[in-house]
Amino acid sequence: MHVLVVTQYFWPENFKINDVVKGLVERGHKVTVLTALPNYPDGSFFKGYRFWGPWSDEYDGARVVRVPILPRGRASGARLALNYLSFVLAASILGPLRCRDRYDVAFIFEPSPVTVALPALFMKRLRGIPVLFWVQDLWPESLAAAGAVVPPFILGAVGKLVSFIYEGCDRILVTSRAFVGPVLQYVVDRGQVRYFPQYGEDAYAVVNLAGDAPERGKIPEGFVVMFAGNIGAAQDFETILGAAQRLRNHKDIHFVIIGDGRMRKWVDEEVAKMELQETFHLLGRYPLEAMAGFFSLADAMLVTLKKEPIFSLTIPAKIQSYLACGRPIVAALDGEGARVIEEAAAGFCCPTEDPSALANAILKMRHTPLEQRRGMGERGLRYYNENFDRTILLDRLEAWMEELRAVDNRDVVQ
Numbered sequence: 001m002h003v004l005v006v007t008q009y010f011w012p013e014n015f016k017i018n019d020v021v022k023g024l025v026e027r028g029h030k031v032t033v034l035t036a037l038p039n040y041p042d043g044s045f046f047k048g049y050r051f052w053g054p055w056s057d058e059y060d061g062a063r064v065v066r067v068p069i070l071p072r073g074r075a076s077g078a079r080l081a082l083n084y085l086s087f088v089l090a091a092s093i094l095g096p097l098r099c100r101d102r103y104d105v106a107f108i109f110e111p112s113p114v115t116v117a118l119p120a121l122f123m124k125r126l127r128g129i130p131v132l133f134w135v136q137d138l139w140p141e142s143l144a145a146a147g148a149v150v151p152p153f154i155l156g157a158v159g160k161l162v163s164f165i166y167e168g169c170d171r172i173l174v175t176s177r178a179f180v181g182p183v184l185q186y187v188v189d190r191g192q193v194r195y196f197p198q199y200g201e202d203a204y205a206v207v208n209l210a211g212d213a214p215e216r217g218k219i220p221e222g223f224v225v226m227f228a229g230n231i232g233a234a235q236d237f238e239t240i241l242g243a244a245q246r247l248r249n250h251k252d253i254h255f256v257i258i259g260d261g262r263m264r265k266w267v268d269e270e271v272a273k274m275e276l277q278e279t280f281h282l283l284g285r286y287p288l289e290a291m292a293g294f295f296s297l298a299d300a301m302l303v304t305l306k307k308e309p310i311f312s313l314t315i316p317a318k319i320q321s322y323l324a325c326g327r328p329i330v331a332a333l334d335g336e337g338a339r340v341i342e343e344a345a346a347g348f349c350c351p352t353e354d355p356s357a358l359a360n361a362i363l364k365m366r367h368t369p370l371e372q373r374r375g376m377g378e379r380g381l382r383y384y385n386e387n388f389d390r391t392i393l394l395d396r397l398e399a400w401m402e403e404l405r406a407v408d409n410r411d412v413v414q
Helices: 015-024 076-100 114-127 141-145 152-168 177-184 213-218 235-245 262-275 288-295 319-322 335-346 355-366 370-387 392-412
Strands: 002-005 030-036 055-060 063-067 107-112 131-135 172-173 193-195 223-228 253-258 280-284 300-304 327-333 348-352
Touching: 002 015, 015 055, 015 063, 015 107, 015 327, 015 392, 030 076, 063 076, 076 114, 076 288, 107 114, 107 392, 114 131, 114 152, 114 262, 131 152, 131 392, 141 152, 141 253, 172 177, 172 392, 177 193, 193 213, 213 288, 223 288, 223 355, 253 288, 253 355, 262 280, 288 319, 300 319, 300 355, 319 327, 319 335, 319 370, 327 335, 327 355, 335 348, 335 370, 348 355
Parallel strands: 002 030, 002 107, 030 063, 107 131, 131 172, 172 193, 223 253, 223 300, 253 280, 300 327, 327 348
Antiparallel strands: 055 063
């Protein structure tokens, strides 16, 4: 097959779609990626990229076609909206001109916003390409979860846009079973919707880190609670910092944060204000290839989300990565994410936005014997292999793509 992947975010940005593309190429498929100039999460273009290009790249055998975009910056919601809109316009106009091959199927990756689907639907109208839409984030629910006050008429308009997009797609893939109900509000055919969760890349597999590995020198001595990923509003760093403040006298408990994001500066300032420098460590962003090494040095992995209805439906992608590395998990989550951890018996969960409960869960993990913590990690890895295995999920995706191609070919013949 020749697969056209449409995504606003792609390598060198760190998103799941990178590995999906790699997996499709490994299976012998030809892949073209229509994407933007990389600028996430810092808000400025990555080194080597400017507004005027380069427009072409190669990633693990896939052709990458880029379009200009207004960088997201670190400013207001208006700047972010312009960032989203600029991709839709540029990809819709330039995509058909730069992606002239015959494609068997288009695959949309949508962490946010839902408008990323519009260029693919435009290509479908022009070329008759069947479309799969991988939904990571529910709209219009995400607008309310972002913390902004959104007038009802705007939510209604976005709902109509979502209905138009979903109805235009041949398959809608959801990362959480709890997403099915909200998605079905906007589609007529229940058969359009399929469950396709995220998986942890092979880079997260369990490793035995060498004694002289450079990662060891960056991790403090003691009981390490590690958070990896985006430092943003949704991740509820207020609760993480509140828990750290309550545990400040437990000098052996260290919070290690690997990642970056729009809230990084605020977190730095709060750490200084709370005088948590001894036990709260922000290491910055590292490449995916380094993650398994860092995870192997953690005593527990940490995942948190704000208390929003939409987040209770979500399985944060980092859960799969944590399970894959065989480490126990401490989670401040409601809903689906907590269900997965509890079903796997892979750690301790507490309610969202409760710093005291999170601090108590971390203390509980700290006082759990090492062998029991290892058992949590082993059970989590077993659950991962049964439910989120990369090979099984890519097999599933490939089969759905082949199914759509076969239907499309029959239509052409008829």
